[in-house]
Amino acid sequence: MENGNAKATDLIAELGFLCLGSRFRRLGERLQAGVSELAGLEGITLQPAQFPIIVALEHGPLTVGALARRLDLSQPGITRGIGKLLVEGLIEQVENDGDQRLRAFTLSDAGRALLARVQERVFPLVQRAVADLCEGPADDLLGHLTRLDHALAMTPFEQRLRAMLSEGSGS
Amino acid sequence: MENGNAKATDLIAELGFLCLGSRFRRLGERLQAGVSELAGLEGITLQPAQFPIIVALEHGPLTVGALARRLDLSQPGITRGIGKLLVEGLIEQVENDGDQRLRAFTLSDAGRALLARVQERVFPLVQRAVADLCEGPADDLLGHLTRLDHALAMTPFEQRLRAMLSEGSGS
DNA sequence: CCATTTTCCATATCGTGCTATATACCTTGG
């Protein structure tokens, strides 16, 4: 998105409940982009969709199917995410003497270190930035979404996160 | 998503403001899938992301850039959507004697007919289904999202739309 | 008036969700 200002003419927002799917996707895209940029600034190259996976693995190994159920995402999506994390050496396959169909994974030392870093340096900022974003006179869902869209148009999420960075998170 | 029940273990939902991007995308995906299926049942093969484009063209031609600004989507996304609509004969390029960089499009007769059909047969059901989905004790955004996720897990959006179809929309 | 910059659109490619289907392993029944 090169146009930072959503104008007063955002048709998808005007449509309200119609095209709400597009709207959610747009929002999700922007939020993930912000998280991704912040992580990059912290030297963390993880892509946004990998975060929930490593969080899920925090307390012990899980199989592909278990991850899919835990995150309520499709199994092929998990398989893909797992592949990336394996390549980056953040997770390891767990030895398994039993059912040979199962593939369980656990965080590697590098993965645990990265998760700790994420939890210390990234998540608190994201938490604050999103909470800020969601502030305001609570109304209905559409009101929330409109406020979100508008707030994001005024100040992109990445910028909000950068602001938190420089503001008061010096660890 | 083959597992219709989100369990009580949806980690992405548990994470609250963290991973909200993934959550929005998941929701958007499901809503669009429902709309797509409903449209299919009505004999309308449009993909969900095309709806806002044809709605935007309802009141006259727009250029690629104007559409991108109107819908607050990226220009390449619009170019792609335009391409599909052209192939299906739902829009036509407008003659243009002036600036040769501009490409403006307008609804064809088929496109206008389809839009009318969408507005009559699809949008009212979507409106009702989403409104139902969003009902409940209005609280904060996360409450809304949790309710949405949960409601969608209990009864998929497609099923809700189909219910509306059989219920009382016999036009 | 020509060179440079800007604007508009197209193309290439990526990330992340999905479905459908193939494959390999396990389980079960006859």
Added chain:
DNA sequence: CCAAGGTATATAGCACGATATGGAAAATGG
């Protein structure tokens, strides 16, 4: 004990958001 069916994962490919970049037309300015 083997055939049939079920389950777990992988692969293929699509939809739809995005960014980055290229080419052509227009605007600008020296």
